[in-house]
Amino acid sequence: MSAKEKRKICEEKYSIPFDQELEEEMETMDGAFSSAYKSSLERKGMKQGIEEEKRETIQALFQMNRFSLQEIATIARCPIEKVQKIQEELNKKSS
Helix, strand or coil: CCHHHHHHHHHHHHHCCCHHHHHHHHHHHHHHHHHHHHHHHHHHHHHHHHHHHHHHHHHHHHHHHHCCHHHHHHHCCCCHHHHHHHHHHHHHHHH
16 A cells, blocks of 8 residues: 555544654655565565475485485484475375
């Protein structure tokens, strides 16, 4: 929602008069929110990328057929339960 739309709602629905100072504060809040939202999306994207990279590493280690589940978990730095889950998914795909 744009700052104009928010201002209109505040003035019409809640009878809050706007002056220059209040409008500037609203714009500052919008900017801070937008920045925080963008930062949050970037963190989520990075986390998703890291998880996908771990998954690909685990898959590659399974394909090498040289490592135990515990060794794969250690190499990929993730819980053995996660490695087991990926192993189950890979087994289902290959069946």
